Amino acid sequence: MNFKICYVLGIGVALSLSSCGKKLGQFSADYFTVTPDPLEVVGENVPARVSAKIPEKFFVKNAEVTVTPTLKFNGQEVASQAYSFQGEKVRGNNPVISYEYGGTQTIPVNFAYQPDMAKSELYLNFVVTQGNKTYTLPGVKVANGVVATAALADAGTVTPALAADAFQRIINEKYAADIMFLINQANIRAGQLKTDAMEELKKEIIAANGDTARVLQEINISSYASPDGGVKLNTRLAENREKNTKEYMTKQLKKDKITEFGELTAQFTAQDWEGFQKLVAQSNIQDKDLILSVLSMYKDPEQREREIRNLSSVFEQLAETILPQLRYSRITASIDVIGKSDSEIMALVASDPSKLNVEEILYAATLTKDNGQRLKIYDAAARLYPNDYRTWNDLGMAQYIDGDYKAAKASFKKAAGMTKNGEPAMNLGLIEMLEGNYSAANQYFGSAAGVPEVGSALGVYYLKKGDAQAAVKAFGDAKNNNAALAQILTKDYSKAKSTLAAIDTPDATTYYLMAILGARTNNESMLNTNLRQAVRLDSKLAQRAVNDLEFANYNLSKALN
Numbered sequence: 001m002n003f004k005i006c007y008v009l010g011i012g013v014a015l016s017l018s019s020c021g022k023k024l025g026q027f028s029a030d031y032f033t034v035t036p037d038p039l040e041v042v043g044e045n046v047p048a049r050v051s052a053k054i055p056e057k058f059f060v061k062n063a064e065v066t067v068t069p070t071l072k073f074n075g076q077e078v079a080s081q082a083y084s085f086q087g088e089k090v091r092g093n094n095p096v097i098s099y100e101y102g103g104t105q106t107i108p109v110n111f112a113y114q115p116d117m118a119k120s121e122l123y124l125n126f127v128v129t130q131g132n133k134t135y136t137l138p139g140v141k142v143a144n145g146v147v148a149t150a151a152l153a154d155a156g157t158v159t160p161a162l163a164a165d166a167f168q169r170i171i172n173e174k175y176a177a178d179i180m181f182l183i184n185q186a187n188i189r190a191g192q193l194k195t196d197a198m199e200e201l202k203k204e205i206i207a208a209n210g211d212t213a214r215v216l217q218e219i220n221i222s223s224y225a226s227p228d229g230g231v232k233l234n235t236r237l238a239e240n241r242e243k244n245t246k247e248y249m250t251k252q253l254k255k256d257k258i259t260e261f262g263e264l265t266a267q268f269t270a271q272d273w274e275g276f277q278k279l280v281a282q283s284n285i286q287d288k289d290l291i292l293s294v295l296s297m298y299k300d301p302e303q304r305e306r307e308i309r310n311l312s313s314v315f316e317q318l319a320e321t322i323l324p325q326l327r328y329s330r331i332t333a334s335i336d337v338i339g340k341s342d343s344e345i346m347a348l349v350a351s352d353p354s355k356l357n358v359e360e361i362l363y364a365a366t367l368t369k370d371n372g373q374r375l376k377i378y379d380a381a382a383r384l385y386p387n388d389y390r391t392w393n394d395l396g397m398a399q400y401i402d403g404d405y406k407a408a409k410a411s412f413k414k415a416a417g418m419t420k421n422g423e424p425a426m427n428l429g430l431i432e433m434l435e436g437n438y439s440a441a442n443q444y445f446g447s448a449a450g451v452p453e454v455g456s457a458l459g460v461y462y463l464k465k466g467d468a469q470a471a472v473k474a475f476g477d478a479k480n481n482n483a484a485l486a487q488i489l490t491k492d493y494s495k496a497k498s499t500l501a502a503i504d505t506p507d508a509t510t511y512y513l514m515a516i517l518g519a520r521t522n523n524e525s526m527l528n529t530n531l532r533q534a535v536r537l538d539s540k541l542a543q544r545a546v547n548d549l550e551f552a553n554y555n556l557s558k559a560l561n
Helices: 002-021 196-209 231-255 273-282 288-297 301-310 312-326 342-351 358-365 371-384 389-401 405-416 422-434 438-446 454-464 468-475 481-489 493-501 508-520 524-537 541-547
Strands: 032-035 045-054 063-073 076-079 083-086 103-112 121-130 133-144 170-180 214-224 264-269 328-338
Touching (some): 032 133, 045 063, 063 103, 083 103, 170 196, 196 214, 196 328, 214 231, 231 264, 273 288, 273 312, 288 301, 342 358, 358 389, 389 405, 389 422, 405 422, 422 438, 422 454, 438 454, 454 468, 468 481, 481 508, 508 541
Antiparallel strands (some): 045 103, 063 076, 063 121, 121 133
């Protein structure tokens, strides 16, 4: 009896040891599922998840397995971070796979994207350790290729922020002079016609009349009476002041032989309570708050006057300092200054840009779509007006569009050193993003809040960080390739198609994205038409299309031949 028990126990121990002593068998590709398959670029990485389902009676108890996901492409191999799991008898901290029941594990995968990865194979390589022995098992292929559509995000195509000119072809200038009147009088005193302000007004009117670049649009007369007399008296006074001032101006214009002055208009204000309130508020009168309170309490002008006269302690001050300033006629000449025409500005750009002011030369650069010409104009602007940050910022913008990022960075830095305005900050953010410094780029973009172009810059930033939803929000209604790409990645194909169709100057990428939309919406005609145009504009896209898994289910011969 004892012998039989020992015999049975021996068999059990032997069976138990057999799962520890034998080598681990080869893994099968059927044990693994990859999500997504094929892999996809997200931002600047190729992330994936490998789900392992290990069958029962496979994973020996004393085995430790290190799995290294490896992407093979174009004669290269790139490894993701290794991942380990172990059997039940191994002393370690790795996830455990049961010999009896098998188990499931998830293996994270991530590769830094390279363009050649489009045509690739994902392998899992295995190294097994059992006690003092280490051996390698054959690798298994678990996925094919990388969809690289997200990699089309391009910070280099974002238009840098322009620091705009303030050019106005027509600038309205106003020149004014006052004729003061004595209390209860409407006659114009000779001395009032010889004040410095009146002499300057006459001079400007005469100068405008003789200058083809200036147009005298209107002469206006506004006459007033102070609010310390009755309404009837003040109405007569203000009306007579207007009449006398208009008669004077009519005679003066005739005397100076000025016939082109638009229109001579006139009006009067019988009791200038608005002017009275303004002057009181600006004065040093001790009881001005009391006077202002009376003005707000009573709307009837005659009652207002009575209540203010009752303030005997302050009325004398008002009579001496405030009321005399409200007995006047103001003559205002409205003159339009006509600036240089576009053709005149561009002629000076070519012949002598030093004859242009900073607003004119910055405006000149907006009159051409030739970036080479813009570079020359902004270079001249920065040379002639080196202390205006806009000249350096806009020079940097043209350099950026030209692909000279080193020069652009230097120009943007000069501009940023001169101002706290957001345009140079946003543009430096673009440079940092191109250099892969995303944290610094984000900080610069944060300093550029309110700059119109920052939405598109942030959109590309989010695409590079792999957040297509945030990118869509940042782009808003922008009509550019990057915005359409974000919509494609979030599967809003209808919106993406509208965005691409609305781009003013479509390029090869525009048509390539439209071809991708055709593939994703099963529209082969749309695919072929747009891919053909994309390749016509950029022949390098032909090879990309051949390897692009977006088109894996289509025959591209019609588009590429």
